Amino acid sequence: MAVSKKVSDRIAAQLKRYQTVLTAAKARDINESDTVVIVTDMLADVFGYKKYEEITTEFPIRGARVDLAVKVGTEIRFLIEAKAIGVDLKQGHIRQAVDYGSNVGVEWIVLTNGRIWRLYRVHFRQPIDETLVFEIDLLTSSYKDDRIIECFGNLSREYFTASSITEFFAEQQAVSKYSLTAALLSEPVLSLIRREIKKMAPKLKIEEDELRTIFQNEIIKRDILESDDGKKAIADMLKYLRASAREKAKDRAGQEPAPQEEVITKQNA
Numbered sequence: 001m002a003v004s005k006k007v008s009d010r011i012a013a014q015l016k017r018y019q020t021v022l023t024a025a026k027a028r029d030i031n032e033s034d035t036v037v038i039v040t041d042m043l044a045d046v047f048g049y050k051k052y053e054e055i056t057t058e059f060p061i062r063g064a065r066v067d068l069a070v071k072v073g074t075e076i077r078f079l080i081e082a083k084a085i086g087v088d089l090k091q092g093h094i095r096q097a098v099d100y101g102s103n104v105g106v107e108w109i110v111l112t113n114g115r116i117w118r119l120y121r122v123h124f125r126q127p128i129d130e131t132l133v134f135e136i137d138l139l140t141s142s143y144k145d146d147r148i149i150e151c152f153g154n155l156s157r158e159y160f161t162a163s164s165i166t167e168f169f170a171e172q173q174a175v176s177k178y179s180l181t182a183a184l185l186s187e188p189v190l191s192l193i194r195r196e197i198k199k200m201a202p203k204l205k206i207e208e209d210e211l212r213t214i215f216q217n218e219i220i221k222r223d224i225l226e227s228d229d230g231k232k233a234i235a236d237m238l239k240y241l242r243a244s245a246r247e248k249a250k251d252r253a254g255q256e257p258a259p260q261e262e263v264i265t266k267q268n269a
Contacts, residue, residue, distance in 0.1 A: 003153030007048070011152050014046040015143035022115045022139060025085050032084040035114045036067055039082050042114075043070060048157035066100045077160050078108035078119075085114045094120060094130060102128045108165060110155075115139045119155065121169055131229070133172050178233035181224050185212055186237050 003011075018038075025038060036057065044051040049070055059069035059079065068080035081097035083089060089111055097109045098120065107122040109130065119133040134151045141148055153159055154168040173179055183189055190208040197206060216225060224230045 003149060003156075003159060007153055007156055007158050008149050010048065011046055011149050011156070012143050014042070015138065015148070015152075018042055018046065019138060019143060022085065026115060026139070029086045030084065032082065032087075035085045036082045038085075038114050039080065039112060040068065043068070043080075046152060047155055050157075054157070061100050062103050064100065066097070072157065076104065076106050078110055078155070079104075079106050080110040080112065083111075083113045087113050089113060089116055089118065094118070098122050098128065098130045117152075119151070131169075131173070133169050176229075176233070177224055178227070178229045179237075181220055181230060182233040182237035184220070185215060185234065186241060188241070 021038060025035070030038075040051065040055055040057065043049045043055050047070075049055055049072075054070060054072050056069045056071060057067065058065040059067075066079045067082040070077045070080070079097060079101055081093060081100070083093060094109070094111050097111055101107060101109045101122045102124065105124075107124065109120045109122060111118045111120065116135065116137050118135045120130040121133055122128065122130050134147075136148055136151060138148075154165055187208060190211045193211055194206060194208055197204065197211075
């Protein structure tokens with residue numbers, strides 16, 4: 001979703017200001033409580049939420065408390081689990097936040113230490129798990145970066161809706177390293193690469209399976225191929241290709257005349 005110039009300008013201007021704030025905070029190695037204060041201010045200044053109406057600290061969830069909840073009207077848009085700015089974000093941290101989200105039916109979770117922001121989508125299945133939507137390091141990125149403005153814009157007060165954030169998630173997944181890997185290893189793409197190679201070396205004999213082996217063993221990182229997200233992306237690509245092939249087969253069947261109709265057509269010619 002395109003973000004308006006007004007919102008884009010606000011995000012860029014505030015990120016520029018907060019880069020200075022976060023750099024100083026990191027140098028002082030501030031604790032978690034102080035980091036939460038900065039994150040709260042950013043939710044108001046960068047994302048546009050009303051600080052005293054729509055941002056709740058220490059939000060209670062079944063005997064526990066999540067650091068922050070962003071709630072507009074009766075809708076909890078997303079929960080935030082914050083860590084001290086000097087703490088490296090780890091899988092255990094997101095599991096804690098996902099547990100919070102699953103307990104109240106919130107599927108969007110932000111994990112941040114102020115400088116690094118990660119958005120996750122919670123999948124309510126058995127077992128409950130999550131998918132990383134984006135990760136941004138504000139201290140190594142330009143405040144004018146279009147990707148950052150798009151990501152933060154989709155979380156902003158003006159643009160966050162259940163449908164828009166779901167659409168944004170689908171777009172991010174389509175261009176993730178896992179989806180691109182799955183596309184690269186798919187039969188249509190390998191076939192296209194093979195044709196291009198044949199143009200450069202007409203006498204070379206190479207098949208799609210050989211190309212796939214080269215990509216898997218020599219080009220693509222093993223951790224992408226062997227990760228759960230990588231395996232899922234490849235499985236999803238296979239499902240898509242099969243479904244696409246079925247649809248094309250139906251279209252061809254619908255376009256071809258039935259045998260009896262074909263005889264009648266020839267007789268009338």
